[in-house]
Amino acid sequence: MKPPASVGVAAGQGAADGIRPQLSELIALRRHAVRGPAARRGSHALRGQAASMLRGRGMEYAESREYVAGDDARHIDWKLTARSGSTHTKTFQTERERVTLLVADTAAALYFGTRVRFKSVQAARAGAVAAWSALRDGDRVAALRGSRQQALVPPAGGTRGVLRALDALSRWYAERPADDDGLQYALEQAARLLHPGARAVVLADPASAQGVPAATWTALAMHVEVRLILLVDPLEMDPPHCVLPLATPEGRMQLDLAAGSVREAWHVALVGPLETLLRQLPGRRIQVSSLSSDAASDAWLGSAVMGQGG
16 A cells, blocks of 8 residues: 555645745744753763864874874873873863764655644654754754755855755745655665764655665764654554545555555554664664644654664
8 A cells, every 4th residue: 555645635735834844944943942962971862062183282082192292281180190100191182163963854655634734844843843953053054965966065164054954844845846866865864974073963764764774874873973853744653444535646446444455554554663673773773753734833842762772
């Protein structure tokens, strides 16, 4: 059974009825931004300023080494010096701005909805909340989608960086881009572009995310914090027991959702991918949340399923 991505199910027409995201509504979501929880060494929770592996003056102790001419005498490690009999100095990790990258799935299944808004609009809104939250954490914000023709929205700090990312989301989710090369390509690009300590917020349809090989998820999560937000629609998750008329590329048809075999196929096609991802990806150090199209767009904050970090 194919997902009902091509079914036109949404009330009303026009640009502000939940079918196409508006830049103004994404900007207004700034009030829902939250600051990430405090950093914990080894944690993959969303967190604040990232420490680089560069050695120099900074806020966090890194290691001690033998003193060399020119080192700051204020940083002498007196305890180690006394124990070893030779002068040692402390080094520190310098801080740098972290990058938060919004990775946008633009699969056809997202451009669909039955309540409140299309899943694509909810994806844009969830991405906006993530971008504003990143700004509060002091991050630079970037965005990309699976496209060989369209370049990355490069990282930029401050409100300017957020607005550039939001403008991209509002365009990408207004209608499905013709040059979509898939979520896997987008994630491979993200893995090549992001440095250790960065974070990726992935906005995706469950079927798209399930289609990505496990090795791709693992490679990304090895050095980057990954938050996956899976967009779903109430009809997909809990279909009514009725005969559902559908308009498909092959023509009009009726789907008997009261039949057990049909409901089972529906569950396998639409609910199964979500259940699989919620069960498997947290074990790969990926935070996973589901977000319904009729839910508050910040409902994914703090709701992730998370496995034990390695």
